[in-house]
Amino acid sequence: MLSLAETLSMKGTTSIRNLPQTSDKRCNECSRYLLIINNQEQCGYCSLIKKEDEQIGIEAREALERKERMKALRIFNKESIINDRLKQATFENYEPNNESQEKAKAIVKRYVENFSTDNPVPLMLRGDYGLGKSHLAAAAVKELAEKNITSIFISVPKLLTKIKSTWDKQSETTEEEILSALEAVDCLVLDDLGAEQTKRDPNGNIPWSVTKLFEIIDARIGKHTIFTTNLDNQELQEHLGPRNYSRAMEGVHPIKLTGEDYRLRKFKEA
Ligand SMILES: [Zn+2]
Numbered sequence: 001m002l003s004l005a006e007t008l009s010m011k012g013t014t015s016i017r018n019l020p021q022t023s024d025k026r027c028n029e030c031s032r033y034l035l036i037i038n039n040q041e042q043c044g045y046c047s048l049i050k051k052e053d054e055q056i057g058i059e060a061r062e063a064l065e066r067k068e069r070m071k072a073l074r075i076f077n078k079e080s081i082i083n084d085r086l087k088q089a090t091f092e093n094y095e096p097n098n099e100s101q102e103k104a105k106a107i108v109k110r111y112v113e114n115f116s117t118d119n120p121v122p123l124m125l126r127g128d129y130g131l132g133k134s135h136l137a138a139a140a141v142k143e144l145a146e147k148n149i150t151s152i153f154i155s156v157p158k159l160l161t162k163i164k165s166t167w168d169k170q171s172e173t174t175e176e177e178i179l180s181a182l183e184a185v186d187c188l189v190l191d192d193l194g195a196e197q198t199k200r201d202p203n204g205n206i207p208w209s210v211t212k213l214f215e216i217i218d219a220r221i222g223k224h225t226i227f228t229t230n231l232d233n234q235e236l237q238e239h240l241g242p243r244n245y246s247r248a249m250e251g252v253h254p255i256k257l258t259g260e261d262y263r264l265r266k267f268k269e270a
Pocket residue numbers: 027028029030031032043044045046047
């Protein structure tokens with residue numbers, strides 16, 4: 001039996017002569033009829049069109065994710081997330097006062113330089129107040145922004161207040177929008193973890209803030225998250241509860257800062 005292409009070419013329709021013949025066998029993967037190209041049976045769909053379809057799918061998904069991330073930034077840019085002092089924070093104006101601070105600066109700088117969404121690393125900057133943990137995290141966010149990497153820097157107590165404010169029916173933003181924004185962003189800084197109120201109610205129930213915080217941290221697993229805290233391991237575990245704690249600490253790279261209060265030192269020098 002002659003193929004359609006052959007029939008047409010016999011009638012002198014030269015433009016269609018190069019059309020491949022159709023086999024009577026079907027593709028194992030997609031069940032479409034195979035084509036005979038250079039005496040070999042091939043699936044036209046799987047060998048060509050499917051790849052293009054997949055590429056279009058990937059591009060569409062990426063565009064959607066980009067849009068989500070931009071929306072995330074808009075939600076959080078409506079208010080000042082980084083206070084004025086931290087707005088000025090850069091790696092250059094972070095002055096390490098001892099080896100632990102020097103090391104912390106070097107690690108966070110390297111973190112920014114090597115930042116890749118394919119290789120997410122959660123960082124935990126810990127140490128007493130005033131050692132510049134937030135300064136380093138804010139500097140990181142600023143440099144990431146210059147590399148077109150979307151980041152949100154927010155203190156945990158402020159974040160919880162913001163979420164609470166969405167419960168008001170007048171609120172422009174919904175809690176869900178905030179949570180998906182926190183999930184979508186390339187890098188999330190949760191500043192001052194442990195400063196939020198987590199007291200149990202008189203009945204001994206876990207407060208909503210702990211549950212919410214866990215939801216946020218859990219959604220960030222496998223993504224870049226920078227935590228800062230002045231709690232030690234023991235305190236943090238008590239604060240979050242053992243289950244939340246071990247989930248939150250999964251794969252976390254701890255960076256310990258020691259020394260004298262950074263802001264106090266500046267004050268003394270002035
Ligand atoms: Zn196929």
